[in-house]
Amino acid sequence: xxxxxxxxxxxxxxxxxxxxxxxxxxxxxxxxxxxxxxxxxxxxxxxxxxxxxxxxxxxxxxxxxxxxxxxxxxxxxxxxxxxxxxxxxxxxxxxxxxxxxxxxxxx
Amino acid sequence: xxxxxxxxxxxxxxxxxxxxxxxxxxxxxxxxxxxxxxxxxxxxxxxxxxxxxxxxxxxxxxxxxxxxxxxxxxxxxxxxxxxxxxxxxxxxxxxxxxxxxxxxxxxxxxxxxxxxxxxxxxxxxxxxxxxxxxxxxxxxxxxxxxxxxxxxxxxxxxxxxxxxxxxxxxxxxxxxxxxxxxxxxxxxxxxxxxxxxxxxxxxxxxxxxxx
Amino acid sequence: xxxxxxxxxxxxxxxxxxxxxxxxxxxxxxxxxxxxxxxxxxxxxxxxxxxxxxxxxxxxxxxxxxxxxxxxxxxxxxxxxxxxxxxxxxxxxxxxxxxxxxxxxxxxxxxxxxxxxxxxxxxxxxxxxxxxxxxxxxxxxxxxxxxxxxxxxxxxxxxxxxxxxxxxxxxxxxxxxxxxxxxxxxxxxxxxxxxxxxxxxxxxxxxxxxxxxxxxxxxxxxxxxxxxxxxxxxxxxxxxxxxxxxxxxxxxxxxxxxxxxxxxxxxxxxxxxxxxxx
Numbered sequence: 001x002x003x004x005x006x007x008x009x010x011x012x013x014x015x016x017x018x019x020x021x022x023x024x025x026x027x028x029x030x031x032x033x034x035x036x037x038x039x040x041x042x043x044x045x046x047x048x049x050x051x052x053x054x055x056x057x058x059x060x061x062x063x064x065x066x067x068x069x070x071x072x073x074x075x076x077x078x079x080x081x082x083x084x085x086x087x088x089x090x091x092x093x094x095x096x097x098x099x100x101x102x103x104x105x106x107x
Numbered sequence: 108x109x110x111x112x113x114x115x116x117x118x119x120x121x122x123x124x125x126x127x128x129x130x131x132x133x134x135x136x137x138x139x140x141x142x143x144x145x146x147x148x149x150x151x152x153x154x155x156x157x158x159x160x161x162x163x164x165x166x167x168x169x170x171x172x173x174x175x176x177x178x179x180x181x182x183x184x185x186x187x188x189x190x191x192x193x194x195x196x197x198x199x200x201x202x203x204x205x206x207x208x209x210x211x212x213x214x215x216x217x218x219x220x221x222x223x224x225x226x227x228x229x230x231x232x233x234x235x236x237x238x239x240x241x242x243x244x245x246x247x248x249x250x251x252x253x254x255x256x257x258x259x260x261x262x263x264x265x266x267x268x269x270x271x272x273x274x275x276x277x278x279x280x281x282x283x284x285x286x287x288x289x290x291x292x293x294x295x296x297x298x299x300x301x302x303x304x305x306x307x308x309x310x311x312x313x314x315x316x317x318x
Numbered sequence: 319x320x321x322x323x324x325x326x327x328x329x330x331x332x333x334x335x336x337x338x339x340x341x342x343x344x345x346x347x348x349x350x351x352x353x354x355x356x357x358x359x360x361x362x363x364x365x366x367x368x369x370x371x372x373x374x375x376x377x378x379x380x381x382x383x384x385x386x387x388x389x390x391x392x393x394x395x396x397x398x399x400x401x402x403x404x405x406x407x408x409x410x411x412x413x414x415x416x417x418x419x420x421x422x423x424x425x426x427x428x429x430x431x432x433x434x435x436x437x438x439x440x441x442x443x444x445x446x447x448x449x450x451x452x453x454x455x456x457x458x459x460x461x462x463x464x465x466x467x468x469x470x471x472x473x474x475x476x477x478x479x480x481x482x483x484x485x486x487x488x489x490x491x492x493x494x495x496x497x498x499x500x501x502x503x504x505x506x507x508x509x510x511x512x513x514x515x516x517x518x519x520x521x522x523x524x525x526x527x528x529x530x531x532x533x534x535x536x537x538x539x540x541x542x543x544x545x546x547x548x549x550x551x552x553x554x555x556x557x558x559x560x561x562x563x564x565x566x567x568x569x570x571x572x573x574x575x576x577x578x579x580x581x582x583x584x585x586x587x588x589x590x591x592x593x594x595x596x
Binding site for chain 3 (some may be wrong): 117138140141144145147148149150151152154156161162163164168172173176219220221224231235237245246248249250258286288289293294295
Binding site (some may be wrong): 003004006008019022024027028030059069071073075 | 366367369371372373375376452454540547
């Protein structure tokens with residue numbers, strides 16, 4: 001998980017506006033069902049949870065399973081309650097986390 | 108208006124001439140230069156004796172390459188005669204083998220790629236890459252014609268069985284500069300495998316010939 | 319006469335039914351291809367979610383970060399428009415470079431700059447230069463993806479004016495039709511006709527500019543089946559693998575010649591990177 005995840009927020013937003021947030025992270029999302037060239041099973045390694053907090057309140061949560069493809073793209077919508085900062089967390093099998101923060105410009 | 112149409116004509120004539128000159132120019136490439144470029148581009152070819160010959164086609168393939176697979180009729184005759192002479196037949200004379208094994212050969216693309224060494228199984232013919240064969244297999248290519256009901260159409264005749272064998276062994280014997288690999292002559296498939304493919308095409312029980 | 323007519327009828331019937339079966343499979347393949355095209359055009363209008371963008375980002379970081387034994391960034395690298403000038407450089411490649419005295423595509427040029435400017439070992443860069451399935455594209459490929467991305471929206475416009483550029487084009491065309499190896503394959507064996515496919519994979523006819531323009535500008539592309547970006551050099555390496563030839567060296571004259579031919583055929587075609595492939 002070395003490349004920084006991509007996050008897209010609108011350049012600015014108004015209070016009460018519904019906006020779309022897009023995220024993209026590099027990850028093999030190994031399901032544990034694939035076999036290598038030698039025939040042995042490649043162990044499962046997934047990002048199992050994605051959460052988004054805005055102004056310290058959780059606004060979105062997703063649980064990912066073996067059906068999610070590598071390099072997952074997750075997007076969701078919120079209604080802007082006021083100014084604040086997003087905090088996105090991806091949690092991997094085994095507990096490793098990637099956390100990214102980005103402020104939302106509210107006019 | 109007349110001035111504009113004259114300029115247009117001049118521009119058109121120039122572009123046609125330039126295009127023709129360009130087309131003529133790109134034809135002239137020194138074979139020695141190509142050979143040298145190929146040797147330099149594949150440094151790992153020297154690793155074993157198997158590889159350097161792959162960098163250049165044989166006499167027939169050189170002729171086909173030069174004519175973009177559309178040889179003039181006299182040259183086509185020469186190629187057909189040369190390739191026809193390469194055909195070897197099964198020792199027992201049985202041209203049609205086991206269609207079940209034939210289907211496996213047709214499905215498999217294994218063999219001769221640089222990741223297929225040391226080989227862990229026999230080479231495949233990869234027939235489905237280019238052809239439709241059975242009705243059941245929908246994942247088929249269209250580079251070659253459909254072979255669905257191949258034997259049925261030909262009434263399972265002995266003559267067509269022989270023709271099918273020869274076609275797979277060396278397609279250039281009957282179609283000079285055919286796109287189809289010379290499976291027998293190039294040692295891609297064993298004679299037994301070719302007879303299994305013949306059975307796949309020509310035997311009445313084969314799924315290729317089921318409605 | 320009756321026998322001939324019966325045979326003709328039988329053949330016609332068989333042909334019609336095989337056509338029906340073929341038409342069905344073609345319809346299915348067309349329907350799939352149509353949906354893929356819809357998906358691709360949606361991606362093109364908003365390419366943000368293409369996972370290849372992560373490699374564009376990585377490439378940009380690599381371009382700007384000091385590296386190699388000389389510990390310098392690639393921002394001094396001349397891609398043909400002057401040192402460090404990135405916008406539009408990919409659209410003008412391949413081209414002749416005086417300092418190297420040869421024609422180079424984007425990957426050959428980045429290889430040159432990584433070696434000469436940054437002090438990377440050329441032999442190391444040429445060993446396993448392409449990723450295996452599931453592995454991300456290597457650094458050189460990521461940089462190439464970034465550079466190509468910075469020509470998005472432009473058309474292929476390599477000039478092919480210089481004598482050596484013209485020679486490369488001629489070599490590329492000759493190589494395209496050159497049959498060899500145990501399968502007697504040339505590039506033209508698969509890419510020599512319109513509307514054909516290998517299994518269910520459609521094959522573009524590269525000698526036809528109309529088709530070349532639609533395809534060449536999508537490379538480097540994100541390959542869904544291997545979950546990584548594949549560059550044009552890697553794509554050609556893969557072709558030679560399938561043709562039962564050995565491993566073609568990254569940036570070799572053969573690879574640059576073929577890329578020159580493809581780019582010339584795609585002249586005027588739009589660059590839209592990263593593409594999205596099966």
